[in-house]
Amino acid sequence: MWRGDLEYDETARQLPLQRVGEPEDTAAAYVYLMNQPYSTGSIVSVDRGDVLV
DSSP: OOSOHHHHHHHHHTSTTSSOOOHHHHHHHHHHHHTOTTOTTOOOOOOTTGGGO
């Protein structure tokens, strides 16, 4: 997916969080929802802050 570290770093600098998302970010959201008994039917976006741009 990435051609090299330079492209990865350049992409990261353009994002609000200044980093590219990792699988652990999605996993953390999943675990959060599993631990919340009152969040049934909720949709959580793990989108790098794209809605802020």
